[in-house]
Amino acid sequence: MKKLFFTFLIAGTGLLFLNFTTPSEDKLAKVTSDNAIEIPDNVQSILDNSCYGCHNSDSKNQKGRDKLSFDKLNDIKTYKAIGKLTDIADVVAEGEMPPKKFLKNYPDRALSAEDKETLKNWATEAANNLAGK
Amino acid sequence: MSRIIWLVILGIVVLLQFIPSVRPDNVQNNHYDLVVNNNVPDSVVNLLKTSCYDCHSNISEYPWYSYVAPVSWLVARDVRLGKEELNFSNWESLDRMKKAKLLDDIVEEVSDGGMPLQIYPLMHPEAKLKKSDRQMIVDWAESYAESLFE
Numbered sequence: 001m002k003k004l005f006f007t008f009l010i011a012g013t014g015l016l017f018l019n020f021t022t023p024s025e026d027k028l029a030k031v032t033s034d035n036a037i038e039i040p041d042n043v044q045s046i047l048d049n050s051c052y053g054c055h056n057s058d059s060k061n062q063k064g065r066d067k068l069s070f071d072k073l074n075d076i077k078t079y080k081a082i083g084k085l086t087d088i089a090d091v092v093a094e095g096e097m098p099p100k101k102f103l104k105n106y107p108d109r110a111l112s113a114e115d116k117e118t119l120k121n122w123a124t125e126a127a128n129n130l131a132g133k
Numbered sequence: 134m135s136r137i138i139w140l141v142i143l144g145i146v147v148l149l150q151f152i153p154s155v156r157p158d159n160v161q162n163n164h165y166d167l168v169v170n171n172n173v174p175d176s177v178v179n180l181l182k183t184s185c186y187d188c189h190s191n192i193s194e195y196p197w198y199s200y201v202a203p204v205s206w207l208v209a210r211d212v213r214l215g216k217e218e219l220n221f222s223n224w225e226s227l228d229r230m231k232k233a234k235l236l237d238d239i240v241e242e243v244s245d246g247g248m249p250l251q252i253y254p255l256m257h258p259e260a261k262l263k264k265s266d267r268q269m270i271v272d273w274a275e276s277y278a279e280s281l282f283e
Binding site: 078079080082083 | 279
């Protein structure tokens with residue numbers, strides 16, 4: 001009787017583990033199949049302040065949304081993500097974004113020289129990581 | 134009176150010819166060329182060669198008017214800037230990141246109609262891309278770009 005109990009206990013624990021491993025393995029597979037671009041907090045706060053308003057998938061600004069949606073960076077093809085990231089680095093460094101017209105009304109959304117540097121370095125590094133360098 | 138004006142214009146045009154234009158030189162034997170090193174479908178190769186290679190390769194075909202100022206300056210500028218952005222003749226010397234970025238640019242420029250520049254098909258009607266041509270280039274660029282990461 002005791003033996004039977006232990007067999008059930010072991011089988012039960014085993015099943016429990018199986019239950020836990022199946023979904024988490026799925027999750028792992030998903031993480032490795034997307035771009036897994038990490039956005040550190042300091043970068044995120046710059047994006048939130050100066051970019052995200054137009055560049056997210058729910059944005060009312062269709063042009064901004066079509067060009068780049070930060071919340072979709074990990075869902076697009078790897079080559080596209082590299083294209084977007086290098087564009088971010090270029091556009092920010094050259095001061096093309098945020099648009100001057102927008103900054104006229106919202107001067108507090110402007111990027112400081114330090115913000116630009118942070119964004120550029122982040123985007124370049126993320127692109128390099130994706131390209132496997 | 135009008136004859137004098139024409140003579141002055143003619144004189145100016147003649148003088149313009151003495152201002153050198155820096156037309157990028159062609160290079161033969163491009164071992165790093167995109168189509169030499171990759172399995173690009175013939176139909177796409179034809180489109181790239183007729184519609185893109187004049188400004189985006191080392192084998193630009195310079196028509197006679199590209200030797201006459203002031204048109205020569207415009208041609209020289211377009212070819213110089215075009216090659217700076219993308220030179221198919223140097224393709225294999227680029228790393229994977231640069232290739233991915235350029236293929237993404239090709240997809241966007243060709244599908245939005247940003248490329249070829251509007252002025253180009255005016256003088257090269259055969260370079261005008263139909264909608265189906267654009268789709269063919271975009272499809273090729275997308276699948277090639279994806280294959281870089283498989």
